[in-house]
Amino acid sequence: MALERTLSIIKPDATRRNITGKVNAMLEEAGLRIVAQRRIWMRKHEAEAFYAVHKERPFFNDLVQFMTSGPVVVQVLEADDAVALNRRVMGATNPADADEGTIRHTFAESIEANSVHGSDSVENAAIEIGYFFSGTEIVG
Ligand code: IDP
Ligand code: MG
Numbered sequence: 001m002a003l004e005r006t007l008s009i010i011k012p013d014a015t016r017r018n019i020t021g022k023v024n025a026m027l028e029e030a031g032l033r034i035v036a037q038r039r040i041w042m043r044k045h046e047a048e049a050f051y052a053v054h055k056e057r058p059f060f061n062d063l064v065q066f067m068t069s070g071p072v073v074v075q076v077l078e079a080d081d082a083v084a085l086n087r088r089v090m091g092a093t094n095p096a097d098a099d100e101g102t103i104r105h106t107f108a109e110s111i112e113a114n115s116v117h118g119s120d121s122v123e124n125a126a127i128e129i130g131y132f133f134s135g136t137e138i139v140g
Helices: 012-016 020-029 044-050 060-067 082-090 103-107 122-132
Strands: 003-010 033-040 072-080 116-118
Touching: 003 020, 003 082, 003 122, 012 020, 012 060, 012 072, 020 033, 020 082, 020 103, 044 060, 044 122, 072 082, 082 103, 082 116, 082 122
Parallel strands: none
Antiparallel strands: 003 072, 003 116, 033 072
């Protein structure tokens, strides 16, 4: 196991319900360390670029609209095996399929408004972290 970093986003459905602290508590209890964090309101072109891999998917426009519908909290999480660990803590994309005790099972409203984003590979984590943070903003 290697010390890794992954990008996490607390999505607008969670900021709207004022549960960013509850989400952070679940991340921290799982052993993920928040080594950078910033609250932002993404512009349309920023969300489109972030989700560019999904641009051919039928839900792309709705997803961009949702992700720009309110503030989000972008964060860098650090732990051994952080990418896979965060995916386990998040739970399945569709909260109906998410295991009990996961963030999405606990908090998600729908398959779209599912409270958190997490990088899906170490390679994508590096790209996604670089999209939002410079090296000096990450304090391990
Ligand atoms: P992930 O967030 O679990 O990695 P992805 O397949 O990468 O899931 O999808 C990115 C985001 O797009 C999801 O978190 C969710 O917000 C949204 N999404 C995924 N599938 C659907 C869908 O079938 N309908 C509506 N939104 C979806
Ligand atoms: Mg994904």
